Amino acid sequence: MALMEPVDLCGIELAHPVINASGTFDAIAARRAFGDALAEQFPFAAFVSKTVTLAPREGNPPPRLWELAAGMINSIGLPNKGLERYLSEDLPELTGLLPVPLVVNVMGFSIDEVAQLVSAFAEREEVAALELNVSCPNVETGLMMGAEPGEVSALLERVRPLTAKPLIVKLTPNATDVAAVARAAEDAGASAISLINTIRGMALDPRSGEPWLGGVTGGISGPAVRAAALAQVYSVSRAVKIPIVGMGGIQSGQNALDLLRSGATVVAVGTESFRDPAAGALVARELAGLAANSDVSFLT
Amino acid sequence: MALMEPVDLCGIELAHPVINASGTFDAIAARRAFGDALAEQFPFAAFVSKTVTLAPREGNPPPRLWELAAGMINSIGLPNKGLERYLSEDLPELTGLLPVPLVVNVMGFSIDEVAQLVSAFAEREEVAALELNVSCPNVETGLMMGAEPGEVSALLERVRPLTAKPLIVKLTPNATDVAAVARAAEDAGASAISLINTIRGMALDPRSGEPWLGGVTGGISGPAVRAAALAQVYSVSRAVKIPIVGMGGIQSGQNALDLLRSGATVVAVGTESFRDPAAGALVARELAGLAANSDVSFLT
Amino acid sequence: MSERTVAPFGRRAARVLDRRRCGSYVVLRCADPEGPRPQGGQFYMLTAAERWGGGAGERPFLPRAFSVLRARTGPGGTELEFLLEDVGPGTKRLCELGPGDELLLLGPLGAGFEPPAAGRRPLLVGGGVGIAPLAIWQDELGAATPALLGFRDAARAKGAALLHAAVVATDDGSIGHHGLVTELLEAELDSSPAAVVYTCGPPPMLEAVRALCAERSTEAQLALESGMACGFGACFGCVVPTRTGLVRLCIEGPVIDASRLETAIVAGAGH
Amino acid sequence: MSERTVAPFGRRAARVLDRRRCGSYVVLRCADPEGPRPQGGQFYMLTAAERWGGGAGERPFLPRAFSVLRARTGPGGTELEFLLEDVGPGTKRLCELGPGDELLLLGPLGAGFEPPAAGRRPLLVGGGVGIAPLAIWQDELGAATPALLGFRDAARAKGAALLHAAVVATDDGSIGHHGLVTELLEAELDSSPAAVVYTCGPPPMLEAVRALCAERSTEAQLALESGMACGFGACFGCVVPTRTGLVRLCIEGPVIDASRLETAIVAGAGH
């Protein structure tokens, strides 16, 4: 397994196995900050968008960030322009900008909303694949979509027929049996699984003792979640045959290799990009070096 | 709220609100290591035993430990002498040794096993309360006992009538809706809730790339889980009226105060005792200092 | 609007050339040979190359944002100065650095100050460590640009020496005007109303300046602060409220025109 | 069995008095004025008071176990020496400490060596940094107690100077016998079989010593190693396999009588 050879992720050819985690890299904003250097030195083998919802969302009130010993908590709250403006403004801009395939991450608060989102992107050639963020409640059932096998089955059964594009289901780690949810997704036609999303966490304002985050609770990411991510990727990889996009605290080639050895086909870098926008390129480089010297035999 | 005044934990009077987390302090072994100084300087306001099961268990094969940036992963596997030898050997020894109330933590792999354990301790005056460790599958249903409200209800309905002693239900954080499980426990007669147990995690041997731990996956504890613990204690405290024993990564009085402010009545120190056996006393001392200067108003 | 100066892509190492105390503050000078010359009001994300993370609290983990205090371009390329106040684990670690130590930096980032329209007199109003971006801006506008600076006490007021001919106010009256810098600003605007105010400082001061300028219909550009994880628009963590909703300060700011703001108070910012 | 020396309850601060290199190793001497005098084979859990955690990998988090190399009791109380080999983040940090720095220590812990029965000749067999507990034990048994020590190379073999009149073997033959220390032991047992072997070293060496002694029905006491989180029986993490099942090495050991073992190999131990 020569890691720097192109990798196939459910039909999408990637130059290497390192992509970005949704919501942790905004190519359009980065273009403003870094100019043409961004496209020339683009660090990821595919670009995954921040979550797009049907209606525009302003997101949670600030403060939205809390720093941890080895990570952070965010309560961003999925701010985005909504489907319509994403299609008319961002999609054309991204198409001109990106040197790599585009994966659009979408989320709906009901199966119907997800279906509308999937249909809207189904015909757009610029979009290589869709990632379904199911870390939210289904307002119709009150259940967490991504935590219940039955919810995920029902969702996939509805949206799978709407597009020929790969559907990557992004799972929440805040579930009793993540492997069972992954199996349900596979059975209902998911093309790949991605995990982990952030782990629920909270912080108090040291001065007032009140919750610090505007959203009260938030999601933990970064190295602090790496060991939990490894366990979840491992157990999902035992449960499904479709490819896995593994993420959670990746900072180095070694971290990426561990996730690949635990069963991922591709890895995604999230929080580490905040510390260094070029982190993805570093991870890919280090991984190539390690792969050259190691026997990646743990994959089963 | 003068924190160093005695605290009432469902009828048990504690000299202060800091106890130990199950499985992280062995008073009998500590007596061998520290002699009489242990009882004289006993750091906790109550002593919680390691989990006792019906049959003896050897536990998982080594290696059992993996160190993290801010914590550790263990796959100890609940080694213990089993109920019979615990009653005949440990209970008398602990009674002679402990200057504080004893809470016995028990776990069964079926409702029937838990019932046998609860009945066995029901008549023992030396035991102030029982803690039910429900972080395991029920072999009869295949479901994680502590992750499903229905499982916890059924368990409590069976064992609640067997004893007048307080029953503290210790919840796993690896569940979709911990607050719902806590509510089910309260409704079925639990006297208190304790949380969090460890978060599922894994590590690979850097040399071989194979899982490091003899038990393959393990549980994460220590400061790395503190923010997740805070979120879970907070959400459970909104869901129940019974007292909460909060734990997860407590290293200081400030950490303890945060958990109290999030809704705990008592806190437990676990992993930090490995770094310093007297950590519980330090936490209690620091907490008393903070309580004297702060308005613990966040409790609702 | 002037084009912003874009940053090289990715974090780069920069050698610390000099560290000097300036009252309660520390000025760090470092070599950024390949980096562009930043604009006044732009900022950098800084990390110490070693021992970032660790210590009792085990923070910092994320880089920290700092306005550039001053920039020079010489034969060896760009040199940057930063003004630091030790208020927590990140600034503490950075304040420990000395000549030869390595920084990791990303920048210049964000949108800086806009030059005054013709006929408008620029006026600099700063508070505490917030004087940093005003120094480089005074370098660009000219040393004669008046600067009104407020500090908590005399030790902090030593920072005033970083600007030319600054008028100083202190909260405790230990030096300069005894009172708030907004009192100096009020007098200044009374005497010469056709000003553009460039301001940076702690949130309550910024808000007072904003309110005063709004009352007088005086143009103002505010360099705000907000907790930042990335500094380049990736995390959506640094949002501040504007009349048109929450915007990412690292991309839309840190300098924001007062006309866009209802308040300069940002939840979670300041210390 | 002799009564073990118990540890004061709780971690205590200890000042480093001296740090010296000894070939590839570092010897750290520290003051433990209130602490008891440890027995040979007992160990301490050590933590550096500062910068424990931090650095790139952000470990160590847990304390690390070290056999006491040597102990003295003087007018100022107990002084302890430890022998360190830098093999990872914890030992690396401890090896950086110098005079005046603070250690946090817990101990003495565990069960040490048992004196030989009457008529039995003690024989010390050590490998690498595992010679540490043999030095204090030789101090107790008498300087004439023979010591056979194996090392990887000459730089490590300098450690032999810590014992009296040690016979040395090196893997690379750069000094002493070219080969394994078990070859020396075999010859020694051939010439004088009524021995009790006290041994400590890397797992493969310990296992070879154990197997050899078992074959010859020679009594042996092995100081084993295992990953430890606490050192006082709290975590159940340090278990090693014995004929009667898994036992906690920190409480039942670290010295274990060979008769209790089927193997001296402990999963996850060694580096």
Ligand SMILES: Cc1cc2nc3c(=O)[nH]c(=O)nc-3n(C[C@H](O)[C@H](O)[C@H](O)COP(=O)(O)OP(=O)(O)OC[C@H]3O[C@@H](n4cnc5c(N)ncnc54)[C@H](O)[C@@H]3O)c2cc1C
């Ligand atoms: C654009 C911009 C320019 C700046 N320019 C300068 C400058 O020139 N000079 C200068 O000295 N400073 C400047 N700052 C401020 C500087 O970035 C902060 O002082 C620095 O981030 C503080 O970091 P710290 O680790 O020292 O303290 P921290 O403890 O990280 O920060 C103190 C602040 O963070 C909050 N806080 C406490 N704990 C946490 C936690 N765990 N997670 C999140 N927040 C927490 C506190 O309430 C307080 O508001 C600037 C900030 C911005 C955004």
Ligand SMILES: Cc1cc2nc3c(=O)[nH]c(=O)nc-3n(C[C@H](O)[C@H](O)[C@H](O)COP(=O)(O)OP(=O)(O)OC[C@H]3O[C@@H](n4cnc5c(N)ncnc54)[C@H](O)[C@@H]3O)c2cc1C
């Ligand atoms: C009773 C006893 C006495 C000892 N006496 C001495 C002595 O006198 N002198 C001496 O130098 N050493 C001694 N040791 C060994 C010493 O404790 C170890 O060398 C030390 O713990 C290594 O720590 P480290 O941080 O330097 O390296 P680490 O990286 O922590 O440890 C190296 C070992 O741990 C494994 N490992 C790697 N990463 C991890 C991880 N994240 N979590 C868990 N394990 C990991 C490696 O495979 C390797 O086996 C003794 C050990 C024991 C149990």
Ligand SMILES: Cc1cc2nc3c(=O)[nH]c(=O)nc-3n(C[C@H](O)[C@H](O)[C@H](O)COP(=O)(O)O)c2cc1C
């Ligand atoms: C600030 C922030 C914003 C995020 N936004 C999204 C999002 O919009 N959609 C999504 O599916 N995941 C989102 N995530 C989760 C990440 O994609 C990723 O699953 C998680 O952060 C774990 O990876 P990491 O530890 O490498 O950051 C976000 C994470 C962070 C830290």
Ligand SMILES: Cc1cc2nc3c(=O)[nH]c(=O)nc-3n(C[C@H](O)[C@H](O)[C@H](O)COP(=O)(O)O)c2cc1C
């Ligand atoms: C080594 C180890 C062993 C544990 N054993 C038990 C146990 O036997 N029963 C139990 O209910 N919890 C057990 N726990 C979980 C702790 O009681 C506690 O819930 C958890 O460690 C979180 O607290 P901490 O971060 O302070 O350690 C164990 C934890 C550790 C680290």
Ligand code: FES
């Ligand atoms: S700091 Fe990350 S978006 Fe502004």
Ligand code: FES
């Ligand atoms: S090291 Fe914890 S029980 Fe032995």
